[in-house]
Amino acid sequence: PLIMTLGAVLGIVGVPLPEVDVGVAVSAIVLGSMVALHVQPPLPVALLLIAIFAIYHGHPHGTALPDFGVPLLYAAGFVVSTGLLHIAGMVLGLLYRWTAGRWLVRALGAGIAAVGLYFLAAATSLMA
Numbered sequence: 001p002l003i004m005t006l007g008a009v010l011g012i013v014g015v016p017l018p019e020v021d022v023g024v025a026v027s028a029i030v031l032g033s034m035v036a037l038h039v040q041p042p043l044p045v046a047l048l049l050i051a052i053f054a055i056y057h058g059h060p061h062g063t064a065l066p067d068f069g070v071p072l073l074y075a076a077g078f079v080v081s082t083g084l085l086h087i088a089g090m091v092l093g094l095l096y097r098w099t100a101g102r103w104l105v106r107a108l109g110a111g112i113a114a115v116g117l118y119f120l121a122a123a124t125s126l127m128a
Contacts, residue, residue, distance in 0.1 A: 007059040
């Protein structure tokens with residue numbers, strides 16, 4: 001969530017990020033596929049991937065910051081929501097202790113990758 005917040009700040013101040021929709025879609029494809037295939041990269045590689053993808057996920061939140069209401073509450077909401085999603089992912093990861101849980105987690109990863117492919121097609125106008 002901290003790195004995602006950095007991406008949001010970049011969006012708020014107007015720093016352009018190339019192909020944001022494509023970056024978000026690719027993140028779902030890559031990370032979902034890694035879960036589905038049980039790929040475990042070295043920690044520095046994993047951290048770099050997560051940091052890049054977090055910036056791509058945060059940037060649209062920053063560019064969408066409302067001019068009305070309380071922008072700080074909007075920002076706090078997406079940061080807290082992201083944290084809760086991470087906690088949910090960690091809890092789901094506990095299922096990996098059991099054979100059926102491993103299959104479920106890997107199937108969910110494949111589903112996330114499939115949704116990422118759908119969004120990539122939409123972002124690149126392949127779906128017309």
